[in-house]
Amino acid sequence: MSPSVRNVIAWILQALLAASFIYAGSQKLMGLDGTMAMFGNLGLPGWFGGFIGVAEVLGGIGLLVPRTVRPAALGLIVIMLGAVFMHATKIPGGLANGIPAIVTLVLLVIVLVLRSRTAARAAA
Secondary structure, eight states: OOHHHHHHHHHHHHHHHHHHHHHHHHHHHHTHHHHHHHOOOOOTTTHHHEEEEEEEHHHHHHHGGGGHHHHHEEEEEEHHHHHHHHHHHHHHGGTTHHHHHHHHHHHHHHHHHHOOHHHHHHHO
């Protein structure tokens, strides 16, 4: 795959994921009382819901800044691993309802691979 095609694919994925995370994080923050209650019902501290909301918004913004793409993707991967784990263990409906989280996780890994220095060197 040529570097320009890799770059276009990465930017498209980054923009879509950024919009998704900024929206999801904003929703968590706008409905903070409900978010805190939901996290509490899952056995997590309520404040953690606000933390995740802020992290999602900042991670989404980070996906749009070239210098912060890789750290943002890594942080969001950690969040999505947690989401998949919660779907598998605590959220009603199990992994069947966690498919969007799994797809998002895979797309973040693809962005990380496309933006890795090793991939850039290999393409050069």
